[in-house]
Amino acid sequence: MDANEILVIAMFLSFIALLFTGIPVAWVLGGIGIAFAFLGQFADNNLDTMTGLDYTTLGLVVNRLWTIMENWILVALPMFIFMGIMLDKSGVAERLMQSMQELFGRVHGGLAITVTAIGIILAASTGIIGASVVLLAVMSLPAMTKQGYNMPLALGTIASAGTLGILIPPSIMLVIMADQLGLSVGDLFMGAVFPGLMLGMFYIIYILIRGKLKPEDLPVPDDAKPVTAAIVFNVLKDVLPTVALIVVVLGSIFAGIATPTEASGVGAFGATLLAIYNKRFSIPVLKEVVGGTMNTTAYIFAIFIGATCFALVLRELGGDEMIESFLTGLPFGPYGIIFFILGVIFLLGFFLDWIEITLIILPLLAPVISALGLDISAPGIDNPELVWFVMLVAMALQTSFLTPPVGFALFYLKGVCPPNVKITDIYKGVVPFIMIQLAALLILVFWPQLVLWLPTVAYS
Amino acid sequence: ADKLLLKTPIAFGSHLPALGTPIVWVADQLKIISGGNVRMKIYEPGKLVSPKEILDAVSSGKVNSGYATAGYWQGKIPAASLFSAVPFGPEAGEYMAWLYYGNGMTLYQEMYDSSGYNVKVMPCAIISPETSGWFAKPIEKPEDLKGLNMRFFGLGASVMEKLGVGTVQLPGGEIFGALEKGAIDASEFSQPAIDQRLGFHKIVKYNYFPGWHQQATIFELLINKDAWADMSKSQQALIETTCKASITNSIAEGEAMQFPVMEKAKENGVHIRYWNETMLNTFQTTWNEVAAEKSAADPFFKKVWDDLSTFRKGYDLWEANAFLPRATK
Amino acid sequence: MTENDTLPRVPLADAIDRFIQRIGQTIAWTYVVLVLVIMLQVILRKGFSSGLIALEELQWHLYSIGVMFGLSYAQTTNSHIRVDLFYAHMRARTRRIIEIISIVTLVLPFIIVIFLHSIDFVTEAWRVNEASEAASGLPWRWAIKGVIPVSFALLGLAVVSRFIRDFTLLIKGDD
Ligand code: NA
Numbered sequence: 002m003d004a005n006e007i008l009v010i011a012m013f014l015s016f017i018a019l020l021f022t023g024i025p026v027a028w029v030l031g032g033i034g035i036a037f038a039f040l041g042q043f044a045d046n047n048l049d050t051m052t053g054l055d056y057t058t059l060g061l062v063v064n065r066l067w068t069i070m071e072n073w074i075l076v077a078l079p080m081f082i083f084m085g086i087m088l089d090k091s092g093v094a095e096r097l098m099q100s101m102q103e104l105f106g107r108v109h110g111g112l113a114i115t116v117t118a119i120g121i122i123l124a125a126s127t128g129i130i131g132a133s134v135v136l137l138a139v140m141s142l143p144a145m146t147k148q149g150y151n152m153p154l155a156l157g158t159i160a161s162a163g164t165l166g167i168l169i170p171p172s173i174m175l176v177i178m179a180d181q182l183g184l185s186v187g188d189l190f191m192g193a194v195f196p197g198l199m200l201g202m203f204y205i206i207y208i209l210i211r212g213k214l215k216p217e218d219l220p221v222p223d224d225a226k227p228v229t230a231a232i233v234f235n236v237l238k239d240v241l242p243t244v245a246l247i248v249v250v251l252g253s254i255f256a257g258i259a260t261p262t263e264a265s266g267v268g269a270f271g272a273t274l275l276a277i278y279n280k281r282f283s284i285p286v287l288k289e290v291v292g293g294t295m296n297t298t299a300y301i302f303a304i305f306i307g308a309t310c311f312a313l314v315l316r317e318l319g320g321d322e323m324i325e326s327f328l329t330g331l332p333f334g335p336y337g338i339i340f341f342i343l344g345v346i347f348l349l350g351f352f353l354d355w356i357e358i359t360l361i362i363l364p365l366l367a368p369v370i371s372a373l374g375l376d377i378s379a380p381g382i383d384n385p386e387l388v389w390f391v392m393l394v395a396m397a398l399q400t401s402f403l404t405p406p407v408g409f410a411l412f413y414l415k416g417v418c419p420p421n422v423k424i425t426d427i428y429k430g431v432v433p434f435i436m437i438q439l440a441a442l443l444i445l446v447f448w449p450q451l452v453l454w455l456p457t458v459a460y461s
Numbered sequence: 462a463d464k465l466l467l468k469t470p471i472a473f474g475s476h477l478p479a480l481g482t483p484i485v486w487v488a489d490q491l492k493i494i495s496g497g498n499v500r501m502k503i504y505e506p507g508k509l510v511s512p513k514e515i516l517d518a519v520s521s522g523k524v525n526s527g528y529a530t531a532g533y534w535q536g537k538i539p540a541a542s543l544f545s546a547v548p549f550g551p552e553a554g555e556y557m558a559w560l561y562y563g564n565g566m567t568l569y570q571e572m573y574d575s576s577g578y579n580v581k582v583m584p585c586a587i588i589s590p591e592t593s594g595w596f597a598k599p600i601e602k603p604e605d606l607k608g609l610n611m612r613f614f615g616l617g618a619s620v621m622e623k624l625g626v627g628t629v630q631l632p633g634g635e636i637f638g639a640l641e642k643g644a645i646d647a648s649e650f651s652q653p654a655i656d657q658r659l660g661f662h663k664i665v666k667y668n669y670f671p672g673w674h675q676q677a678t679i680f681e682l683l684i685n686k687d688a689w690a691d692m693s694k695s696q697q698a699l700i701e702t703t704c705k706a707s708i709t710n711s712i713a714e715g716e717a718m719q720f721p722v723m724e725k726a727k728e729n730g731v732h733i734r735y736w737n738e739t740m741l742n743t744f745q746t747t748w749n750e751v752a753a754e755k756s757a758a759d760p761f762f763k764k765v766w767d768d769l770s771t772f773r774k775g776y777d778l779w780e781a782n783a784f785l786p787r788a789t790k
Numbered sequence: 791m792t793e794n795d796t797l798p799r800v801p802l803a804d805a806i807d808r809f810i811q812r813i814g815q816t817i818a819w820t821y822v823v824l825v826l827v828i829m830l831q832v833i834l835r836k837g838f839s840s841g842l843i844a845l846e847e848l849q850w851h852l853y854s855i856g857v858m859f860g861l862s863y864a865q866t867t868n869s870h871i872r873v874d875l876f877y878a879h880m881r882a883r884t885r886r887i888i889e890i891i892s893i894v895t896l897v898l899p900f901i902i903v904i905f906l907h908s909i910d911f912v913t914e915a916w917r918v919n920e921a922s923e924a925a926s927g928l929p930w931r932w933a934i935k936g937v938i939p940v941s942f943a944l945l946g947l948a949v950v951s952r953f954i955r956d957f958t959l960l961i962k963g964d965d
Pocket residue numbers: 123124125126127128129165166167168169170171172173
């Protein structure tokens with residue numbers, strides 16, 4: 002084993018070790034990057050290594066930071082956070098949650114199903130996980146706590162519903178994957194529609210089953226009434242403004258009238274109008290909203306910035322080639338290799354996020370997959386086996402958001418939870434949802450047409 | 462030093478034919494010819510650094526080399542686009558003639574030197590005409606362009622702006638999504654075989670030719686000047702000669718792969734159109750205005766523009782007499 | 791809104807944090823401007839087409855200002871994400887020691903390296919008077935790039951404040 006390999010492994014190990022000290026994740030990532038760059042320089046000078054790392058090379062971190070700053074796609078993130086916090090302050094969010102739950106009458110888990118349904122809707126308006134998780138948590142956690150929900154279940158529902166956005170289009174992850182592999186973004190977007198909806202359906206089915214088996218975990222509110230026409234009408238009247246807001250945000254994207262960024266700004270503006278309409282708006286409220294937006298956006302981006310430093314040094318050390326040569330040397334058959342790769346991605350997902358996996362690992366896998374000679378056909382689509390494989394990876398990466406110790410959905414969720422909520426509650430809550438994701442992944446492996454049917458039809 | 466490692470971030474994915482593939486070929490050849498002593502390690506776009514940051518990264522020595530096209534530095538050096546592609550400019554043969562046997566290369570290097578960039582530049586690939594872009598509807602007259610939002614590259618973007626088009630220079634991977642979501646109504650990217658990979662034909666069916674804005678496009682290898690000075694004469698010659706060989710390789714690759722793709726596009730319902738005379742004249746007149754404005758605004762732009770124009774005036778005599786008429790449609 | 795009320799008081803650190811939070815609260819209003827700019831763009835796009843690129847660039851300018859200055863703000867509100875699996879159960883003294891060591895060995899080196907390199911980065915943009923590469927984009931790239939060193943200096947200050955707080959409390963040993 003040469004010095005570079007030792008450094009790569011040491012980098013991962015010290016990352017994991019330092020995470021558990023409780024030092025902020027962003028600073029662990031950034032600090033380790035810097036430390037190993039200097040270690041690399043020391044190794045170049047004193048040992049027989051060729052890392053090429055030194056203080057000058059580290060300057061690339063600033064170029065990479067700048068690339069994050071000028072990313073116009075990410076502008077939507079603070080806007081959706083703004084929208085979420087404003088909806089919360091405006092008081093309409095809680096009413097929307099309660100009203101929608103009334104539609105489910107005495108069904109155990111009505112509120113959780115509402116969260117999942119809204120998660121699907123949010124997913125279709127943004128591919129930004131942080132914003133969805135935060136928005137759902139801010140909207141629904143107080144209500145769920147008040148109703149006496151089992152805390153881990155409530156948290157798991159929010160985290161998993163919030164991560165649907167990475168799969169259901171539009172999805173930033175799919176855009177980046179298409180770019181990395183030279184695939185059509187449209188093919189990937191279309192391909193993700195059914196897998197994403199299927200996953201959402203599975204969540205709802207799970208919640209319904211759990212409500213039947215352990216109703217005390219998902220209590221019905223004491224004042225739950227059977228659904229009557231009057232209730233439905235009242236509910237509709239109650240939720241109309243908010244639903245209109247979501248329809249405007251979503252509809253404008255789907256109709257091609259607005260980009261996700263524009264829609265996010267319109268959503269933030271609309272939420273403010275709703276607050277005014279509900280007489281909850283004031284300058285102090287607005288001040289609180291912008292302060293909260295700044296705070297939440299900042300701790301998410303701190304991790305982006307730390308990770309970009311870590312990834313830079315890892316790549317300079319040849320960490321990516323190490324992984325590639327390891328994978329290409331596998332002695333399994335085609336499906337064996339695919340399962341192995343998905344297993345590895347699942348495991349890497351414990352420690353890395355989708356950005357690093359998408360940028361480091363995925364490009365190395367494409368030639369491996371193309372060389373497998375899989376017999377998957379889809380008229381009109383270039384590289385159907387890669388489109389299908391990307392969707393498998395996307396589904397596997399869904400889990401990375403929920404798997405500790407580095408699960409970004411968990412972090413975002415923890416960030417907006419009241420202090421008495423322990424991250425271990427969140428860990429416990431996401432386990433069933435990770436199982437569901439793995440089941441969905443298995444279905445996709447054996448039924449590629451679930452991915453490929455829609456793009457084939459849409460473009461033929 | 463007899464061993465050399467060029468760490469080379471690139472601006473186009475190495476899977477993209479003619480845009481990205483030539484530098485991979487260069488890396489392979491360098492290793493073979495030098496017996497493994499000179500190696501080029503390619504970093505895909507964004508892996509170490511994003512395409513637009515390559516000049517800064519090479520100049521400051523954060524990496525020792527990079528592969529891009531000069532038009533990316535338009536915001537830093539107004540004249541840079543002239544070394545990428547010139548609207549109504551020279552075709553590949555004439556462009557190479559000006560670069561290698563006119564004042565082109567001297568001016569190209571002078572541009573970086575006088576702007577204070579610590580880089581050695583050499584052309585390392587060239588491609589033949591690009592398409593003029595993909596539109597949702599036929600464009601018959603200048604008014605049809607007004608109000609469109611379009612992805613457009615380099616100097617041609619200024620022409621389109623004058624004609625009432627809002628232009629943006631999105632990277633390749635972002636174009637399809639922007640088209641699909643309606644953020645842009647039309648797009649230009651590259652040659653048919655490359656555009657086809659990005660799937661534009663699935664949304665916008667009118668593909669216009671000729672690519673008046675990019676009759677030939679040059680791609681550059683940038684090397685940090687201190688790193689260049691540290692190389693032996695033979696290493697320098699090796700790299701320069703391999704890049705020159707790559708010019709041959711890249712244009713041959715680009716020329717060979719367009720017609721089968723266009724044939725297939727036709728089958729898929731793409732309308733392949735040739736600009737009518739009104740449109741071409743409008744583009745050219747507007748370009749002349751833009752060139753005059755840019756010359757007035759930046760002395761070095763004027764210097765390069767004047768030199769290129771002088772060369773081309775001389776070349777006209779040869780060009781008008783030497784070639785057979787082109788095949789007509 | 792000083793979430794810092796959860797941390798024990800140390801006068802010097804409190805003063806620094808208040809200063810940073812006042813800056814943060816002021817800059818947070820850019821998000822309101824961002825909402826308005828996006829609305830303006832949406833409205834303009836219906837009727838007109840010129841100037842849209844500049845508006846689009848203005849959007850990521852505003853967004854990045856909010857993000858970058860938010861880093862120090864979130865530091866003073868103690869909001870940066872931690873894996874609190876063990877951390878939550880540690881004694882206050884242990885946490886302080888971890889905080890002090892990590893600030894010196896991980897956080898400050900990271901901030902200093904970015905700060906120093908960003909100075910060169912901004913100087914370069916200033917030297918060539920860098921503008922947008924889009925034909926009708928915004929000028930003065932040095933100004934928005936200048937956000938990096940300024941915001942990282944503030945982040946450094948916020949981290950030093952945390953160091954002062956934990957170090958003072960550790961010496962006093964009042965927990
Ligand atoms: Na999405």
